[in-house]
Amino acid sequence: MGGEVVERRDAAESRRRILAAARRLFGECGVDAVSMHEVGRAAGVGQGTLYRRFGHKGDLCAALLGEEIEVLMREVQAREESELALERLGWLLDRISVFNEENGALLGGMRNAGDEERRVEMYRNPFYAWLRATVRGMLDRAVEEDEISGLDAEHIADVLLAALNIDLYFYQRRELGMDRERIVASLNQLLDGLRA
Amino acid sequence: MGGEVVERRDAAESRRRILAAARRLFGECGVDAVSMHEVGRAAGVGQGTLYRRFGHKGDLCAALLGEEIEVLMREVQAREESELALERLGWLLDRISVFNEENGALLGGMRNAGDEERRVEMYRNPFYAWLRATVRGMLDRAVEEDEISGLDAEHIADVLLAALNIDLYFYQRRELGMDRERIVASLNQLLDGLRA
DNA sequence: ACTATAAACGGACAACTGTCCGCTTGGCAA
């Protein structure tokens, strides 16, 4: 196992240049206004090289989010076992809304998809899988500790995350004028309803 | 008011031909495998004509769904006032899951989007707006009648609909192996938690 | 019937995505 072959030096350099160029261009012009060709040109690599590393713009966004995601994961792990599971879950939902506020552009970039395969790919993404497993774990724990009862934790984990998906979130924030606190509070009320 | 100018005869004929061609091609090859140019060619109209009527493939899918949507709307209206609001809502969620099963391909086509504008457009779509208003109305009614209490109906309406969005639905059905009944039952449990 | 004109038409075109493939090169083994 662990057949991980190390990346060749030129390949690592290309990856670094691509990510740097993408970070700069996305920041300056917005994700949607930058084409993959522009990223390649700015990074000084050809299309083949670009697409070899990142199959599409969403991959690039996901890679750029990597660092932020690790911060989030560490914060979650640091809280482990420190309080009631349901309170930790409430905190996580709040934290995800903050993540949305801070990383909306890249999260949005990950959701651009031209066919069903791409759209479903979102849910297979390791970040989503981790969130899903984490939320589900908290729900399971809350059931074990008799904080709540009678729910399908696997399904409800998806429901809670769907409620915070970036497209809906932006729509609610910008077009419906809801604020972050209201959205989080409403989800917490929903969880409260499950209290045993 | 009602400044509705009638569609010119040639325009109406084009629309008819486009919808017929799209219905056939989407049915035969799947929405994603058919390009807008192919639809135009099959319909015997140019690109200009095609895009004049339907700004993008999602519009075309929405138009093809029109009839099914009207059936759904009439069914909902027929149930009006016939029972407790919360039961009507439970029924509607079940009905939406059936709609997903039957119209997944076209619903999916409406979600293909290459930028944020397009992604948010989904929520402005009249069908979504109607669903949203309907679910919210049922929740408001349930609060009035003291069936439930303490919830943000406007927000929860979006949550319930997000829980049934076609991408998540397909993922749960096909990759997680959940069945329709389980998904609907879990949402109903969630609603039960809100009972006063 | 005739004319004016707004609406509709169609296809060329520009931009973007993603793939393919022949050339180049880093790194290992002899």
Add this chain to the structure above:
DNA sequence: TTGCCAAGCGGACAGTTGTCCGTTTATAGT
């Protein structure tokens, strides 16, 4: 050091989306 070759590279290219604009046509008014 040399030679090998898998990995990497780049840019041409095919397919798609969506726009633009010169031409045609339905229809209302005379």
